[in-house]
Amino acid sequence: MSLSKHLRSAITEEMDHHGGPRAAMLESLRMIQQEHGWVSDEHLEEAATLLGVTTAEIEDVATFYSLIFRQPVGEKVILLCDGASCYLNGAEDVRDAVMKRLGIGFGQTTPDGKYTLINICCVGGCDHAPAGVIGRNRKLVGPLTPETIDEILGEDAK
Amino acid sequence: MSAEQPLTGRARPDRRPHTLKEWRKLGGYDAVERGLKTMTPEEVLDTVAAANLNGRGGAGFPAATKWRFMPKPGEAPGDGPSYFIVNGDEMEPGAFKDRILLEAVPHQLIEGAILAAYATHASEIIVLIRDAYRDAIANMTRAIAEAEKAGYLGKNVLGSGFDVKMWVHPSAGRYIVGEETALIEALEGKRAVPRKRPPFPAQSGLWGRPTTVNNVETVSCVSHIVGNGAQWFRALSKTEEGGTKVFGVSGRVNKPQIIEAPMGTTAAELIERAGGVSGTGVLRCFQPGGGASGFLEPAEADIPLDFAHVAKAGSMFGTGTMIVLDESACPVGVIARHMAFYARESCGWCTPCRDGLPWVAEIMARLERGEGRMEDLEVLRDTVEIAGPRGRTFCDLMGGAMSPLGTGLARFGDLFEAHVREGCCPIARDYGRAAA
Ligand SMILES: Cc1cc2nc3c(=O)[nH]c(=O)nc-3n(C[C@H](O)[C@H](O)[C@H](O)COP(=O)(O)O)c2cc1C
Ligand code: SF4
Ligand code: FES
Numbered sequence: 001m002s003l004s005k006h007l008r009s010a011i012t013e014e015m016d017h018h019g020g021p022r023a024a025m026l027e028s029l030r031m032i033q034q035e036h037g038w039v040s041d042e043h044l045e046e047a048a049t050l051l052g053v054t055t056a057e058i059e060d061v062a063t064f065y066s067l068i069f070r071q072p073v074g075e076k077v078i079l080l081c082d083g084a085s086c087y088l089n090g091a092e093d094v095r096d097a098v099m100k101r102l103g104i105g106f107g108q109t110t111p112d113g114k115y116t117l118i119n120i121c122c123v124g125g126c127d128h129a130p131a132g133v134i135g136r137n138r139k140l141v142g143p144l145t146p147e148t149i150d151e152i153l154g155e156d157a158k
Numbered sequence: 159m160s161a162e163q164p165l166t167g168r169a170r171p172d173r174r175p176h177t178l179k180e181w182r183k184l185g186g187y188d189a190v191e192r193g194l195k196t197m198t199p200e201e202v203l204d205t206v207a208a209a210n211l212n213g214r215g216g217a218g219f220p221a222a223t224k225w226r227f228m229p230k231p232g233e234a235p236g237d238g239p240s241y242f243i244v245n246g247d248e249m250e251p252g253a254f255k256d257r258i259l260l261e262a263v264p265h266q267l268i269e270g271a272i273l274a275a276y277a278t279h280a281s282e283i284i285v286l287i288r289d290a291y292r293d294a295i296a297n298m299t300r301a302i303a304e305a306e307k308a309g310y311l312g313k314n315v316l317g318s319g320f321d322v323k324m325w326v327h328p329s330a331g332r333y334i335v336g337e338e339t340a341l342i343e344a345l346e347g348k349r350a351v352p353r354k355r356p357p358f359p360a361q362s363g364l365w366g367r368p369t370t371v372n373n374v375e376t377v378s379c380v381s382h383i384v385g386n387g388a389q390w391f392r393a394l395s396k397t398e399e400g401g402t403k404v405f406g407v408s409g410r411v412n413k414p415q416i417i418e419a420p421m422g423t424t425a426a427e428l429i430e431r432a433g434g435v436s437g438t439g440v441l442r443c444f445q446p447g448g449g450a451s452g453f454l455e456p457a458e459a460d461i462p463l464d465f466a467h468v469a470k471a472g473s474m475f476g477t478g479t480m481i482v483l484d485e486s487a488c489p490v491g492v493i494a495r496h497m498a499f500y501a502r503e504s505c506g507w508c509t510p511c512r513d514g515l516p517w518v519a520e521i522m523a524r525l526e527r528g529e530g531r532m533e534d535l536e537v538l539r540d541t542v543e544i545a546g547p548r549g550r551t552f553c554d555l556m557g558g559a560m561s562p563l564g565t566g567l568a569r570f571g572d573l574f575e576a577h578v579r580e581g582c583c584p585i586a587r588d589y590g591r592a593a594a
Binding site for chain 2: 017018019021022023024025026027029030060061064065066067068079082083084085087088089120121122123124125126127128129133137138139
C-alpha cells in the first residue's frame, strides 16, 4: 500500500517549509507513523523518493530515534515509565502486572495485534507516578496500580 | 499569588492554555510591546544580565553571557539568519517542570522567545518538543499561529523593523537530543550525536549559522524581566541568583508536584509543601536536580537551593526537580535504575560512555540481586574516577551519570558493601518491597 495523496502532499509541503529535504525527514516519518502506526520499508522508500534523499539517509534517522517504529506495532502502544520517581512508587509492580496480564515483555506485541509494550524514560509525569503514556496521542496515565491496569488497557485506542 | 509565581501563577489547574485574547487581558504581550517599542536589543540584553538569570536547563550558565556571544547584524560572516532555539526535550529522570510551561502557558514562552530573539539578533525561533508531550506540541503550535495572526511574529513586529518567525519541531525520542549540539544535529535531519566544541553554537550552530539554545523555563522568565525590571526579578529570589524557580518534588513524597517558589527555597520546605516524606516518613536522601544530580542527605535539606549553594554542597542544582528517598528506599536501587537509563540513552559516540555505562549498569543490577563482589565496587569507583563530572567524554551525558554513582559510593559506601556481604538488599530485607 503506498502513501495516501494527503500524506504525500504533507511531506512535500514540509520540505518547502523549513530547511529543506534533510530537515523534513523526521517530520515525514512522524506523519507516516501517525497515520499507519509504524513506518514500513515501502513507506520509508516512498518518503525518500519524495524528499529526494537516499534510503540510507532516511533510514539512518529512522533507526536513531526510539519512537519511530520500524516494525509493526499493536493497535495501542503502551509506554511505561521506568524512571526513578516511578520506580520509587511501585512502577515495577505495575510493569509485572501488565506483562502478566498481556503475556508479553517489553518490545513485544500481543499475538492478537492489540497491544505493544515498551519501556520509556521519565515521561514528565512524576507527579502522577507510576506513570505511562498510551496510544497514538501519547496520553499521560497515572498513578497506575496493578489493580487498575485493566482500565488503561480498556481505554480508547487513540 | 501571581506576583510570587510569575511563571505558573496564570496556569489553569487543568492546564488548558489561554487564547491570545485571554492572555492579553492578563497582561500578556505588554512586555513584548515595551521591549520592541522602547528598548534596543542591547538594552533588553543588559536588563536580562542585570536580573542574574541563570539557565534552567541544567548547567546554570548565565543567560545574558551566552547571548553576548551572538554576533550583531553585519558582524556575522556570510548570509543567512541567526537562530534562537528553545529546548523542550525534557527527559531527565524526575524532571516534569517544562511540561507545564509548554502546555499551560505557551504564550508566556512565545513572549520570552520573541524578546530573546530580539536581543540575540535572531530571526528564526524553533521550539523543539519531545514526542511524548503531545498536548505541549499542539498548544504551542496553536499559540504561535495566534501570535502570528496578531502581528507579534512575522515581518516588522509591532512596527519595530524586527522580523521573526517561530515554529515547533516535534522530536521522536532519545534523551541525547536535549544536549544542545545534538539538538542542532537533530534539527538538521541527522542522528543526534553531539558536536565538537569549539566552534560554539553562537559562532556556528544550526546550518552553520549563529545559534543560541536555552531551556523552556529560562526563556519563560524573559518577559517578566523585561516587563518588571531586573531589580524586581532579583528580589523574587532569596539568594544572589535571580527569580523564582519552578521546582519539582517527586519520589517518596505524599503529594508529588510542581512548586514555583523563590530561588533559594530549601529542600525541607519544598518537601513539606509536597505533603511530607511518604513511606516511613523519614528522609534518607534526595537528588536536588533530577537524575544527574548527586545525592544530598537530611543535614543538607536546609541549604538554599540555587546553582551556587548546591554545587558547594557537592551536588548539582540541575533541573531543580528533586527526587526524594525515604528510609525504606534504597539508593543502590535508584542508582541501578539511573545507570540502566543512561546506558540505554548513550548515543554511542565515545567509548567510556558507550562501553562503560552498560558495564556499570550490569554491575548495579548484580549488586541489587545480591550477586555482587567487592571487586565490583572498585570497578565502579574507577569508572567514576575516569569518567566522572567533566571527565573524558565527548558530552556531559556520561559525567551526569557519574554524579549519582560517585556521590552514592561516597555517601552510602557501607550500603553498597552490605549488598555484597549480605547477598541481598538490606533495605528491602528490613522494610520489604511493600514500602515501595
Ligand atoms: C545528555 C544531555 C541532555 C540534556 N537535555 C536537556 C533538556 O532536555 N532540556 C534542556 O533545556 N537542556 C538539556 N541539556 C542541557 C543543554 O545542553 C543546554 O545546556 C541547555 O538547553 C541550555 O539552556 P539554559 O542555558 O537555558 O539552561 C542536556 C544536556 C545533556 C548533556
Ligand atoms: S558521552 Fe555518551 S552521549 Fe555523550 S557523546 Fe559520548 S557516547 Fe554520546
Ligand atoms: S520518573 Fe516516571 S514520569 Fe518521571
